[in-house]
Amino acid sequence: MLIKKSLYIKTILLLISVFLLQFSFIFAKTHAWNITATRVTDIFEGYEENPQIISDGSGGSIVVWEDYRNGSWRDIYAQKLDSFGNALWGENGTKVSALALDQRYPELVSDDAGGAIIVWENIVSLNVDNDIYAQRVDSTGNPLWTTNGIRIATESLQQMNPSIIPDNSGGAFITWQDERTGNNLYDIYAQRLDENGNALWDDNGSIVCDATEMQVIPQIASDGANGAFITWVDTRPGGSNRDIYAQLINSSGDPQWTLNGIGICTQGSDQTFVRIISDNAGNATILWEDSRTTGDIYAQRVNTTGIVQWAANGAPIVQTSAGKSYAELTNDGNGGAIIAWAQGNPNQRDIYAQHINSSGDLQWDSNGIEICTEEEDQRNTQITHDGVGGAIIVWQDNRRGWQEEDIYAQRIEPDGTTLWGGNGTAIDPLVNGNQLNPQLSFAEVGAVIVTWQDSRTGNTEVYSQYILDIENPNSNSPGPAIYEPNSTETIPWILIDNFAGGFYRVLKNGSEYLSWTPWTSGSNLNIPINTSILGVWNYTIYYNDTLGFWGIPNTVLISIVDTQNPSSNSPGPAIYEPDSTASIPWILTDNFAGGYFRVLKNGSDYISWTSWTNGLNLNITIDTSILGDWNYTVYYYDSSGNWGTPNTVLISITEEDLTGSPPSINGYNPFLLISGIISISFILIRRKTHMKVKK
Structure with missing residues (x-):
């Protein structure tokens, strides 16, 4: 089991929540959508669940959901948001259907006129009879067909799991699984509606597959030529093994391939959770989860002639021992696909992705690349193209812990480089409660609109957010x-x-x-x-x-550290008379503050440690009471403990000034007197010596 760390993420989420509560007005000036997501309806009573979303073709979106506002049964409501996040169909959305009992599992496509065609499953009789209904809503939110929608098939028993695509003429192709033959066995049917809601094929739908056993969970994609590819999970081999089949139908609803479809994967094991996309050039890529080994993901490409393009029974997308689920795919713009899935043990799954080209060759690591490996559980992946060969992936993320699930997103380039953080970026991480079941639609290059169900208020509501290249700064x-x-x-x-x-x-x-x-x-x-x-x-x-x-x-x-030593000026030596008033003008300087100093006099303490202030003259008083020569030395350091170089000043205390000529005594100059005595003595000595010589 993977053990992952979240302390950092939790800390950051706490910090940013404080900011956005105080400063959310700042972003309103630069980004039209509410930075903490836009609620698609202001109704607080009841619950809103299972949102689905499409682009409106003008930078906005149309969202449809299940709504409990009228009681204990679900109805279908829709809302349109413009490119600025403003609700256009009233503050509470527009009612699509409010029949008795449950309306559930809505899907929608564009009507190419700013509105949408919506299909859903309606419970006519509990556990007995479900039908498929559809409604068109125009660009202003007005339902255009019969109130509460038109019934696609009037057959008895259960019609379930509708899937829809536009027919590029203002109408739509719809497919579903159908129990009309009884015995709890389902077949696959389809219908085409024009822009006015008229059925263009058989009244109760055209048969796509009515082979033995059961065919379920149909998925549909355009063939690029007014027809449609349909794929499904099929149990015709009998037993517990399920296979993947597909059929092409033309604009008139006629099957184009082998009766009851061709086998996309008939490997002797269980294949399920099928998905399909079209390249709109006559090819479809089909994806499924496959248990032929340990639970892997496979894909196949098929053209309009029903010829599979990759290895028989599919090309492996990932083959590891860990479980895989929630596999979804999108076009890469070059005939290939980018696939995302959840992988790992339940409650401890991570998000991975893979790129497969039009030839069925894997473009990234054989086991896929990591999109998110945070702690706890990541699941419910959804994916769409980014408009330039890459993809944008969203998922439901439990890294903050129980009852604190968020929606995260990641953008990935064609070479597998992730752009929006190491483990993705939270779309709206500032609220309590769960954000669940994300869906997204392409808005513009590098941008998507995401919708989800949200329990921040205690009820469950639908929120949306526009994500424009959310690469973190x-x-x-x-x-x-x-x-x-x-x-x-x-x-x-x-x-x-x-x-x-x-x-x-x-x-x-x-x-x-x-x-x-x-x-x-x-x-x-x-x-x-x-x-x-x-x-x-x-x-x-x-x-x-x-x-x-x-x-x-x-x-x-x-x-901030004081590393510079203080310094002192250097007063010169001086001579003073006894008992005169004199001082030494030491000035200590430092780059930060003062400190402490002391003064020694001939090595003995003269002034004990005393504080000094930067740049002020200390004016140390000199002791002139004793004759002699004295060395005054200042020792000092600053407040950071940095010592300066000691400075010594020589001070002489003398009784009188000895420079110049001595004074005269009683009017006589002593030098002249002494000189005269010496001269007379010298004359007398010479005279005496001369007299001795004569004798």
Whole structure:
């Protein structure tokens, strides 16, 4: 069993919910749809379930659903949303059918005039008689055919599981499984309706297949030439094994291939859950779940002549031991298909996808590529093309836990590159309750409209959302940095989005630092850093784009650290007289703040540790009471513990000034007096010596 982690996702969902409650008005200016999804009706009584959706051909959509507003039985209602998400058919939708008992399982197609043709299953008598009904609703929401719809077949017993496609002439082809022959055995029938609701084939439908045993769950696709491919699950071999069969019918309802259809897969095992698409060029691709080994997925391509194009009994899409379910497919635009499915044990499934080309060759990894491998269960996959060879996939996702299921989406390119996050992007993750049973329709290149049933209010309602290329924005990841206090610094965050800019805010150690601010894709935000306070700070940016899709928050660790040593000026030596008033003009400076200093005098403590202020003159008082030479030395450090270089000043305290000529005594210059005495002594000595020589 896969074990997957969700702490990160849950944390992000909590954060973004706070934002959107406060700032949802911002996005209304840039994206016309409500950022938290549009409810298709304002009715709060009862329940609305099982929505289906198509494009209206003008950038909007038409949604149909089962509705309990009139009591305990389901009725059919519809709503049209324009390209801005505005409801066009009244705030509560338009009534399609409100017959007695249940109307259920609606399907719809475009009428090529801005409206829709809707088909559904109606319970005439519980567990006895079901019929197929249809109704056309015009572009303004008015039903055009008989009130509550026209009955497609009036036969007894059960007609079930209708499937519908447009006939490209304002009408529709409809197929269903039919029990009219009794014995709990079903056959496949079809009917064509024109734009006015008239049946163009046999009154109760044309036979597509009435082989022995049972044929069920028909699916239909256009042949591109006013006919239709129909495929179904068939038990004609008997026993518990089911096969896949198909038939082509022309515009008149006549089968074109072998009576009762051709075998698409008659492998001696069970094949079920069949799906079909057309390339509108005379070929159809059929997909099914296959138990020939361990429960795999197979596909086959067939042309209008009934010749299969790939390997007999189908080409394998995926063959692994894990169970597969909810397989769906869409065209790749080149005759191939992109397939999505859920895989894994029940309640622990993931979403995978595969691309097969027109020749039946797999284009991606043989076991498919991972679309979502989050924890808990992902299921109910739906898929449509993106208009440029890729696909958009939606699914029901339980990663937030029980009773908190969300709808997620992923866009995938033809080469298998995913565009909307590693495990997809939540369409509307901000609400409690379950969002279930997603359906989607193509809107424009890279865009879809998604609808689902939603229990955020306690009841079950239908919501829709326009998803225009929901690739999440992303941020670069500036590294941690250390800066000096009071320096000018910035964080060079650059946010990137494939569509436009958005809004961001910055938290500093969990508190708001910058409030929500617009950003432009690719521009350097250069977020200024507060360097006035020492410490370690976590700067975290939260951001989304103008469509409301979120990037992964990025955190940068910023340390404001004082690493510069303080310094001192260097006063010169000085001589002072005893008992004079003098001071040393030391000035200590630092890049951030002050600190502490002390002064030693000839190595002994003179001033104990005292605080100093950056740039102020200390004016250290000198002791002039004692004669002598004194070394005054200042030791100091700043508030960050950085030490400056000690500075020493030589101070001499002397009694008098010894420079210049000495003063005279009683008017005589002592130098002249001494010089005279020396001169007289020298003369006398020489005279005495001279007299001795004469003798």
